[in-house]
Amino acid sequence: MSDDARAVTPTAVVIGHGGFAAGLISAVEQITGRGALLIGLSNSGMTPQEMQHVMKGYIDEGIRVVFTDLPGGSATICARRVSAVSNGVVVVSGVNLPALLDFVFSPDMPAESAGRAALRGKESITVWGQG
Amino acid sequence: MPIQLYRIDDRMIHGQVVVGWGQPLDIHLLVLVDDVVASSEWEQELYRMAVPPEMDIRFESVAGAAACHDEFAGDKRNSIFVVPDIPTMQRLVVAVPDIKSVNIGGLHHRAGRNQKLRYVFLTPDEEKMLSDLASKGVTVTAQDVPSARVVPLEELVSGEAAA
Numbered sequence: 001m002s003d004d005a006r007a008v009t010p011t012a013v014v015i016g017h018g019g020f021a022a023g024l025i026s027a028v029e030q031i032t033g034r035g036a037l038l039i040g041l042s043n044s045g046m047t048p049q050e051m052q053h054v055m056k057g058y059i060d061e062g063i064r065v066v067f068t069d070l071p072g073g074s075a076t077i078c079a080r081r082v083s084a085v086s087n088g089v090v091v092v093s094g095v096n097l098p099a100l101l102d103f104v105f106s107p108d109m110p111a112e113s114a115g116r117a118a119l120r121g122k123e124s125i126t127v128w129g130q131g
Numbered sequence: 132m133p134i135q136l137y138r139i140d141d142r143m144i145h146g147q148v149v150v151g152w153g154q155p156l157d158i159h160l161l162v163l164v165d166d167v168v169a170s171s172e173w174e175q176e177l178y179r180m181a182v183p184p185e186m187d188i189r190f191e192s193v194a195g196a197a198a199c200h201d202e203f204a205g206d207k208r209n210s211i212f213v214v215p216d217i218p219t220m221q222r223l224v225v226a227v228p229d230i231k232s233v234n235i236g237g238l239h240h241r242a243g244r245n246q247k248l249r250y251v252f253l254t255p256d257e258e259k260m261l262s263d264l265a266s267k268g269v270t271v272t273a274q275d276v277p278s279a280r281v282v283p284l285e286e287l288v289s290g291e292a293a294a
Contacts, residue, residue: 017146045239045240045249045250046239047141047142047239047240047241048141048142049241050239069146070145070146070149070150071180071181071183072144072145072146072149072150072181072182072183073145073146073181074142074145074146076181077142077144077145077177077178077181080177080180081177084173
């Protein structure tokens with residue numbers, strides 16, 4: 001982790017199945033040195049209530065963006081529950097590495113950057129050759 | 132039989148259900164049985180957006196699910212019934228005697244529950260409810276995803292599987 005990254009305040013939570021979040025954040029750190037902008041969580045072994053409680057804690061601390069893996073996953077459903085009772089919280093499901101890489105380069109405006117990052121993530125999925 | 136699974140899962144609609152079971156069993160209909168969700172448009176919208184376009188989702192109370200069970204059983208689409216907890220499944224089984232097997236897919240830790248599997252924690256009362264189901268001729272097993280081992284109720288309750 002870079003010295004710059006150590007000094008920054010996290011701006012988003014990444015939550016998903018298994019080691020999804022840790023893996024993505026590790027990749028963000030390797031590529032940009034900005035992994036410290038992201039807090040990684042796994043839904044493994046957690047009840048929906050526990051997930052909501054943890055997410056709410058981060059939102060109370062000022063986090064305004066939650067990235068999740070699967071649109072139909074429990075983490076997404078919990079994030080949407082929390083966002084419904086929290087002002088200005090953005091939930092992005094289906095997050096991938098290109099989206100997070102775009103996001104971490106706009107740390108001062110996380111909620112605004114989340115939508116653009118989602119578009120970048122979508123645009124990055126490409127198929128070459130014949131399927 | 133189009134109803135492929137009667138599942139107890141405290142997360143109800145999530146990745147294991149939609150993808151883990153949904154794809155291999157070719158599921159095109161989910162029936163979420165929960166009295167709270169059945170009476171809340173907001174809750175229903177939350178779950179509706181969690182399922183892929185090719186999958187239909189219906190929201191029923193226990194009474195509603197019992198009343199519509201034959202309709203769902205006759206539907207050509209493969210389906211899964213999901214309930215959030217053991218008491219709800221117990222009520223459903225009483226109302227629908229046709230239910231002969233129940234899958235425990237996920238009951239996570241909370242105060243008073245003891246670990247039985249990585250994904251199943253039970254209170255003594257819940258253990259008794261499951262045993263009562265079994266005594267009515269219902270086969271109760273635990274299995275979070277199709278590729279996992281099916282754990283019979285006796286082994287589950289004994290705690291051997293958690294060791």
